[in-house]
Amino acid sequence: KKTHQMDTKKALKLKAMNHQLVEGHEFATKLQQLLSQPGSGHGLAEDLAAKIVVTFNKAISVLDSFEPISSSSSSLAAVEGSQNASCDNDGKFEDSGDSRKRLGPVKGKRGCYKRKKRAETWTMHSTVLDDEFSWRKYGQKEILNAKFPRSYFRCTHKFTQGCKATKQVQKMELEPKMFSITYMGTHTCNTNTATPTIKGCDDHQDEITMDSEEHKSPSLLTTSMKEEEENHLHHHGSSTENNLVWQDLVFEEDHHHHHQAIYVCGETSQELMVFGAGGDFEFSDSIFDSCSNLC
DNA sequence: AAAATTTGACCCAA
DNA sequence: TTGGGTCAAATTTT
Numbered sequence: 001k002k003t004h005q006m007d008t009k010k011a012l013k014l015k016a017m018n019h020q021l022v023e024g025h026e027f028a029t030k031l032q033q034l035l036s037q038p039g040s041g042h043g044l045a046e047d048l049a050a051k052i053v054v055t056f057n058k059a060i061s062v063l064d065s066f067e068p069i070s071s072s073s074s075s076l077a078a079v080e081g082s083q084n085a086s087c088d089n090d091g092k093f094e095d096s097g098d099s100r101k102r103l104g105p106v107k108g109k110r111g112c113y114k115r116k117k118r119a120e121t122w123t124m125h126s127t128v129l130d131d132e133f134s135w136r137k138y139g140q141k142e143i144l145n146a147k148f149p150r151s152y153f154r155c156t157h158k159f160t161q162g163c164k165a166t167k168q169v170q171k172m173e174l175e176p177k178m179f180s181i182t183y184m185g186t187h188t189c190n191t192n193t194a195t196p197t198i199k200g201c202d203d204h205q206d207e208i209t210m211d212s213e214e215h216k217s218p219s220l221l222t223t224s225m226k227e228e229e230e231n232h233l234h235h236h237g238s239s240t241e242n243n244l245v246w247q248d249l250v251f252e253e254d255h256h257h258h259h260q261a262i263y264v265c266g267e268t269s270q271e272l273m274v275f276g277a278g279g280d281f282e283f284s285d286s287i288f289d290s291c292s293n294l295c
Numbered sequence: 296a297a298a299a300t301t302t303g304a305c306c307c308a309a
Numbered sequence: 310t311t312g313g314g315t316c317a318a319a320t321t322t323t
Contacts (some may be wrong), residue, residue, distance in 0.1 A: 138314095139316080292321085
């Protein structure tokens with residue numbers, strides 16, 4: 001009984017938190033839209049807005065990964081699973097989404113490759129290509145009826161840490177300054193490996209202030225993208241605490257809000273594609289720890 | 296030398 | 310068969 005009550009309580013808190021995040025996301029998205037209006041030349045602000053949106057997306061998805069089967073409430077649905085024949089072979093390891101192996105004697109069991117587990121998927125539009133994770137490009141494809149190719153990235157730590165997160169990036173036809181970025185799966189890797197920024201709570205000594213624009217591009221770019229990415233300074237330093245600070249800022253102003261996010265949450269199976277994933281994604285508590293530290 | 300990218304081949308689902 | 314996601318050898322970058 002008691003446990004159940006606790007769970008309920010927890011669930012409520014999670015839900016409240018989720019609500020705040022969703023709201024924050026909407027604000028950030030709105031801001032992003034405003035800033036991307038043709039007239040304004042707020043490159044920096046745009047970048048920041050995009051980062052904020054990304055941050056909210058991630059926070060929401062993390063939270064959703066915790067959400068028990070109860071009402072999902074947030075934008076990320078979930079489950080529906082059922083299928084997934086699971087032809088023995090236990091899985092767990094080794095089934096990280098890519099299992100193609102050519103030369104082999106081939107399919108001993110035909111049906112076994114269909115690992116249609118679903119990973120959380122969300123796509124957003126942004127002028128910014130980098131986020132706090134490190135990615136490795138592993139492919140690029142021309143897409144039918146699309147002007148620009150799509151590039152494929154996987155987490156750098158896929159093999160060292162078994163992180164299953166991937167993302168796809170494609171320049172948008174209209175508004176070529178923007179990219180459509182689809183994230184698939186949440187990171188299970190040690191983020192601090194990728195993001196060396198940590199520190200105490202003194203926060204913002206952001207290198208954001210300096211707007212010299214002679215940065216070399218990161219590495220998330222497509223060949224065709226490279227040509228015209230130049231005006232984007234990207235700085236980094238986004239760390240957990242920074243994100244939290246931003247969240248606070250956003251939460252404080254609490255008035256008018258519209259709903260219409262630029263990003264789209266959904267499941268892979270539908271319009272996008274299927275993506276294999278072994279077990280469920282589980283997240284470290286570090287995020288929550290840092291959260292409780294700061295809040 | 297190691298790590299990242301490029302790019303055509305390969306493979307699967309529709 | 311075709312479109313699109315992934316592999317992996319070659320190549321480039323760090």
